[in-house]
Amino acid sequence: MPRDPMHSGPEDRERIGHMLEAARDVVAFVAMRRREDVDTDAMLRRALVNALQVIGEAAARVTDSGRQRVPSLPWGKIVATRNVLVHVYWGVDHEQIWKMATTRVPEMIAALEAACDTWPLPDTPTD
Structure with missing residues (x-):
């Protein structure tokens, strides 16, 4: 059955949790790094791009x-x-990529955390 785009459900809360996890990853990836590292470190660059894609x-x-x-x-911008x-x-x-990772993504984290704190995940079956 198709989801109603106007009705939030447990999937929305899970997706917001995925966004938060990826945003935290971005912040961890750039910790102790410099802007130039994005140019020279392919693994860092690809990790950042992947996490931004997940968000x-x-x-x-x-x-x-x-x-x-x-x-x-x-x-819309995200x-x-x-x-x-x-x-x-x-x-x-x-x-x-660097600006997003060091400015925009950290700014998103507080909003995502607040949403997760006030919107608990549904209970998962233990079967």
């Missing part, structure tokens, strides 16, 4: 109702960033 993909799957629970996030990273991979700007 965007999860955001794309949050319903309108779920997005309303975290109104401070720029949902999804658009994912689309650029996936579909225009050859033109990814390392400076923009």
